[in-house]
Amino acid sequence: MALTSSKGAAVELASVAFAYPGGAPLRFDLAVGPSQIVALMGPSGSGKSTLLNLIAGFETPLSGRVMIGGEDVTRLPPYGRPVSMIFQENNLFGHLTVEQNVGLGRSPSLRLAAEDRVAVGEALARTELSGKEARLPHALSGGERQRVALARVLVRRQPVLLLDEPFASLGPALRDEMLDLLSELHREHAMTILMATHDPHDAERLAETLVFIENGSIAGAGGAGEFLSGQGSAAFDRYLGERKLRR
Amino acid sequence: MALRHEPVTAHRSQQGRVAAGALALAAIGILIGGAFAGLAVEAVQSWQGAIAAFDSYLLRAARFTLVQAGLSTLLSVIPAIFVARALARHPRFPGRGLILQLFAVPLALPGIVAALGVLALYGRAGLLAPPLSWITGETWQGIYGLSGILVAHVFFNMPLAARLFLAALEAVPADQWKLSAQLGMGPGAIFRLIEWPAIRAALPGVATLVFMICAISFTVVLTLGGGPRATTLEVAIYQALRFDFDPARAIALTLVQVILTAGIIIVLARLGASMTGDANLPTTSRRAVFPSSGETGLNAAVILLALAFVAGPMAATVIAGLVADLSRLAREPAVHAATATSLILAALAAFLCLLLSIALVAARRALEIARGSPSPGPLERLTDTGASLVLIVPPIVIGAGWFILLRRFGDVFVFAPLMVVTVNAVMAMPFAMRAIRPAYDAASARHEKLCLTLGITGLDRFRLVDWPGLKRPAATGFAFAMALSLGDLGVIALFGSDQVKTLPYLLLERMGSYRTADAAGLALFLGLFCLALMFFAAHWAREKPWR
Numbered sequence: 001m002a003l004t005s006s007k008g009a010a011v012e013l014a015s016v017a018f019a020y021p022g023g024a025p026l027r028f029d030l031a032v033g034p035s036q037i038v039a040l041m042g043p044s045g046s047g048k049s050t051l052l053n054l055i056a057g058f059e060t061p062l063s064g065r066v067m068i069g070g071e072d073v074t075r076l077p078p079y080g081r082p083v084s085m086i087f088q089e090n091n092l093f094g095h096l097t098v099e100q101n102v103g104l105g106r107s108p109s110l111r112l113a114a115e116d117r118v119a120v121g122e123a124l125a126r127t128e129l130s131g132k133e134a135r136l137p138h139a140l141s142g143g144e145r146q147r148v149a150l151a152r153v154l155v156r157r158q159p160v161l162l163l164d165e166p167f168a169s170l171g172p173a174l175r176d177e178m179l180d181l182l183s184e185l186h187r188e189h190a191m192t193i194l195m196a197t198h199d200p201h202d203a204e205r206l207a208e209t210l211v212f213i214e215n216g217s218i219a220g221a222g223g224a225g226e227f228l229s230g231q232g233s234a235a236f237d238r239y240l241g242e243r244k245l246r247r
Numbered sequence: 248m249a250l251r252h253e254p255v256t257a258h259r260s261q262q263g264r265v266a267a268g269a270l271a272l273a274a275i276g277i278l279i280g281g282a283f284a285g286l287a288v289e290a291v292q293s294w295q296g297a298i299a300a301f302d303s304y305l306l307r308a309a310r311f312t313l314v315q316a317g318l319s320t321l322l323s324v325i326p327a328i329f330v331a332r333a334l335a336r337h338p339r340f341p342g343r344g345l346i347l348q349l350f351a352v353p354l355a356l357p358g359i360v361a362a363l364g365v366l367a368l369y370g371r372a373g374l375l376a377p378p379l380s381w382i383t384g385e386t387w388q389g390i391y392g393l394s395g396i397l398v399a400h401v402f403f404n405m406p407l408a409a410r411l412f413l414a415a416l417e418a419v420p421a422d423q424w425k426l427s428a429q430l431g432m433g434p435g436a437i438f439r440l441i442e443w444p445a446i447r448a449a450l451p452g453v454a455t456l457v458f459m460i461c462a463i464s465f466t467v468v469l470t471l472g473g474g475p476r477a478t479t480l481e482v483a484i485y486q487a488l489r490f491d492f493d494p495a496r497a498i499a500l501t502l503v504q505v506i507l508t509a510g511i512i513i514v515l516a517r518l519g520a521s522m523t524g525d526a527n528l529p530t531t532s533r534r535a536v537f538p539s540s541g542e543t544g545l546n547a548a549v550i551l552l553a554l555a556f557v558a559g560p561m562a563a564t565v566i567a568g569l570v571a572d573l574s575r576l577a578r579e580p581a582v583h584a585a586t587a588t589s590l591i592l593a594a595l596a597a598f599l600c601l602l603l604s605i606a607l608v609a610a611r612r613a614l615e616i617a618r619g620s621p622s623p624g625p626l627e628r629l630t631d632t633g634a635s636l637v638l639i640v641p642p643i644v645i646g647a648g649w650f651i652l653l654r655r656f657g658d659v660f661v662f663a664p665l666m667v668v669t670v671n672a673v674m675a676m677p678f679a680m681r682a683i684r685p686a687y688d689a690a691s692a693r694h695e696k697l698c699l700t701l702g703i704t705g706l707d708r709f710r711l712v713d714w715p716g717l718k719r720p721a722a723t724g725f726a727f728a729m730a731l732s733l734g735d736l737g738v739i740a741l742f743g744s745d746q747v748k749t750l751p752y753l754l755l756e757r758m759g760s761y762r763t764a765d766a767a768g769l770a771l772f773l774g775l776f777c778l779a780l781m782f783f784a785a786h787w788a789r790e791k792p793w794r
Contacts (some may be wrong), residue, residue, distance in 0.1 A: 022621055058696055077702075078700050093697070134400070
């Protein structure tokens with residue numbers, strides 16, 4: 001099922017239309033090149049999460065196509081798509097140990113072969129979680145929990161990584177640590193990354209490209225630096241308010 | 248954590264759950280449908296007999312059903328208001344927590360144990376017979392018939408109603424009590440302005456629930472009622488099938504019973520009352536209530552009177568049970584056989600109940616996730632409330648329908664184990680589902696997307712994700728269903744025989760042959776068993792699952 005390459009895959013949404021029951025229509029056209037890092041920004045309810053849900057397959061478009069690595073995945077279930085996703089919370093099963101939670105990335109029935117266990121051990125070492133294999137998630141800090149989720153992303157080796165405000169509940173120092181870890185992992189594995197965030201600092205530290213979403217469609221896209229320093233659009237400046245980066 | 252109900256588009260992982268739920272619904276449908284089919288076939292074949300059965304006997308049974316239920320409701324609900332109010336006025340009454348726990352016991356006791364407890368206290372040879380004879384100046388005849396039924400029903404329902412009213416009173420915001428104290432309201436003003444509005448809002452639901460419980464009460468009427476003058480529809484159905492073997496009469500009686508209960512259920516649903524009736528009582532109550540010393544004395548008297556009334560039959564059960572020759576009973580093969588039969592059938596019923604409940608809960612959630620509109624579809628509604636619809640059809644009615652149907656295929660008593668297990672399983676479902684559903688839905692809200700991304704589906708998902716979080720609520724549901732099934736006399740009264748006897752059936756037999764001491768010993772044993780199960784059920788329900 002999974003693509004085992006450690007290269008990124010292009011993500012494309014072609015005239016994707018969607019609406020929640022009783023909600024306003026959303027429409028997305030977006031092309032992200034392989035191994036790019038994109039920050040998705042926009043007001044709450046603008047459609048950032050929906051966009052990620054459409055790529056991950058939690059939602060099916062009313063019309064249009066979702067392409068990953070040049071293949072049409074519109075009708076594939078979430079587990080059939082070459083995608084890993086990290087949510088703001090609930091990335092771990094509370095009753096399973098750290099090792100088991102990561103192991104699920106290799107086998108959804110948790111039947112792990114020897115090489116799977118090696119891969120899990122390596123991923124935990126890479127995310128600095130060695131020695132915490134047997135812990136349950138509630139015995140971990142918020143940052144550690146998200147690192148377990150990242151370790152699972154590593155063992156899954158999917159070419160696309162989606163993050164939905166993954167660090168929103170962490171403090172500033174932890175956030176920076178996690179962003180740096182994410183950059184390093186990107187250098188090693190070159191996966192395509194799309195991250196929804198409200199924090200211009202996240203976007204600046206991680207992403208080269210910024211996509212601004214407003215009222216259920218993409219209102220602008222460009223270099224993260226330009227947007228964040230006020231050379232994007234007037235709407236984006238309004239959204240940023242006083243948080244504009246001064247250079 | 249707030250539950251996030253983000254719709255996730257339908258996938259294969261949901262179809263399995265929906266199919267399991269549909270299967271469970273079909274099984275329930277067959278159980279109820281088969282009963283009605285049996286009744287319908289018989290009705291068509293002997294319609295003349297059925298029409299002829301609408302006679303004065305049936306009218307008397309119907310009238311008695313309503314009259315005893317009405318009186319039981321009045322006698323339970325009105326005192327309960329005063330008891331609840333007294334308890335609410337005294338958040339730090341000595342032993343208050345224990346009293347409230349004791350008030351939860353009657354509902355957990357099998358009907359036949361409670362009936363025997365009432366007899367052991369107020370019966371002709373009861374513990375209170377000598378003082379009552381002295382007071383009345385003639386030999387105490389014991390309470391049988393209407394008075395016995397009423398006392399037993401009040402024993403069951405007064406504590407239930409008191410707990411429900413107390414829950415309503417404790418839901419009054421603390422600021423209102425503070426305000427009342429600051430403004431210097433007297434007890435009268437507090438009752439009029441704060442307590443009565445809260446009780447009045449709860450009153451219709453509580454009263455209808457109690458009426459319902461009394462209208463379909465079978466065991467109490469069977470054991471304490473006597474003769475045609477104190478017979479309800481349910482007991483009349485039982486007598487028509489077991490003693491007169493008059494299926495046509497049974498059909499007429501069943502029809503009236505179903506119409507009656509359906510009517511009550513519709514009223515209950517209109518009132519938005521919970522049909523499973525329980526009270527969530529907060530354990531800590533810090534309320535600004537400052538009753539005067541005179542009122543305190545009066546309230547204490549009310550509480551102690553209620554306590555004596557509820558504790559009396561329980562104490563009598565224990566005393567009478569201990570007086571019985573317990574060691575001989577414990578060696579009797581008939582007791583061993585009945586205990587084994589009871590345990591096996593109750594465990595099977597509880598297991599089946601759990602299986603059906605989990606299937607329905609999972610299907611409901613899967614349908615909720617998959618639906619494309621804000622309002623639930625018909626199948627989702629069925630998986631949601633389908634199980635409580637079962638309560639419209641009392642066990643005796645299902646039993647009667649199958650009894651009439653199965654006798655065409657030979658010896659009905661052969662089917663006793665099957666009938667006891669299935670009917671008791673389905674009857675316990677509303678309670679089991681209420682234990683399971685919150686845990687399942689909360690876990691699903693947390694894990695649904697994660698399972699989808701990782702491709703954890705089917706049995707893997709149940710084993711790795713769903714079951715670990717369901718263990719405790721499932722244990723609660725299992726213990727509850729087992730206790731309910733262990734104490735049930737409804738279906739086994741119809742289908743019991745020398746081959747298949749459960750403990751309640753054996754108890755009824757011993758009572759019938761005037762071996763009162765034996766019956767008392769068995770009642771103590773059965774009562775303790777059911778209480779232990781209920782205790783574990785409540786214990787597991789309180790403990791927090793993993794987060």
